[in-house]
């Protein structure tokens with residue numbers, strides 16, 4: 239080749255590196271960079287791909303070449319849940335993406351909006367504390383997955399979609415974890431036509447039944463999104479928390495005073511808020527509780543700080559209580575480092591030929607920024623696999639997109655717009671769990687485990703009222 243392409247494993251004819259797909263699993267990703275360096279070239283079928291695993295190379299892509307990369311709805315499942323890229327997360331760079339993102343920032347994520355929904359987060363957390371107190375007094379085990387998906391789902395659905403899950407007719411509050419996980423299955427399901435675009439790929443998917451399987455999985459999600467939309471379209475709808483972003487979009491659609499908003503844009507927005515908002519925050523909290531239960535020294539240090547600072551007598555907490563805590567916030571930062579909810583960020587595609595760390599990256603190459611490997615790079619972090627919030631005591635490294643060794647929310651033009659909301663949901667939820675309760679593994683039986691994100695976290699745990 240006339241180009242200096244990055245190194246990578248040898249490619250077989252036609253399939254390329256398809257037989258090495260497992261290398262892209264979060265736990266294996268570091269192996270790839272250990273063998274080939276921080277910029278690795280792969281090809282899955284006909285799709286060329288570059289995986290970035292160092293902070294310098296990530297900075298090159300996300301800062302220097304930000305404008306030359308756009309997000310890529312790379313699989314059929316993602317095209318479905320993004321309603322053909324009519325959402326924010328997978329919309330190509332352009333006017334529509336800009337308008338949708340701006341809408342979300344003004345109507346959902348501005349600091350004024352986030353502040354004004356403080357009472358929803360406080361109410362939902364109080365409800366959680368009440369439920370957990372009942373589990374504690376009856377000595378029944380608690381499922382972290384069910385508890386935390388329900389907490390985050392209730393907050394996100396109330397704030398973003400105007401749905402109070404405790405009264406909702408079309409979704410059960412305890413069913414949130416299942417529905418989100420079904421969507422994750424959709425994003426993970428690989429179709430032949432994703433790797434070999436064209437008629438032949440589509441026919442093979444049809445004959446092997448993959449198309450049908452994907453459509454079935456999507457249909458349940460789509461029904462939920464359609465119900466949310468129908469609820470907004472009902473004449474005389476009872477608006478509990480004031481009009482939300484979907485009301486605003488419907489209004490804009492009727493007045494035709496913006497870009498041409500279609501039902502796909504509305505469902506794309508609902509899908510983004512629900513899917514991007516719920517599983518990210520819930521899985522971060524599950525990992526925080528898992529690491530704390532596994533590391534009693536850190537658990538004690540965090541709880542001592544919380545209980546000494548806030549005193550022992552509070553009946554409920556407010557978000558202001560978070561401002562007084564220091565070590566607690568370092569613990570959350572350490573969780574964002576060890577367990578980034580989107581380990582490969584959102585896939586990008588080069589819109590022109592660029593150079594990363596001296597390597598040529600041709601136009602239309604998929605770029606995956608391996609935030610997981612970067613946050614565990616032994617050249618940057620001491621004992622990178624250890625859960626140790628103390629590493630941040632004298633460090634100014636932060637996770638808000640400016641330090642490329644720590645990118646749980648991404649960086650650049652596509653940085654997570656829900657970051658401020660996600661942080662407060664995670665921090666305040668954890669604060670309530672740690673202030674009011676003591677946590678441990680069940681005494682006799684082994685704790686049930688769940689696979690989430692990059693590994694196996696705890697699910698069933700024991701809770702005791704402090």
Ligand code: HEM
Pocket residue numbers: 309326327328339394398510511512514515516518519522578579580583584585645646647648649650651652653654655656657659660661664
């Ligand atoms: C702990 C919580 C969260 C984490 C760790 C997280 C992480 C991320 C990451 C890594 C990205 C991709 C950024 C990139 O590729 O550079 C992203 C994008 C996005 N996130 Fe979040 N997120 C969280 C919470 C939320 C919440 C609460 C919402 C909405 C309710 C949300 C909505 C979005 C959207 C719409 C995008 C796509 C942005 C675009 O492409 O322009 N996120 N998030």
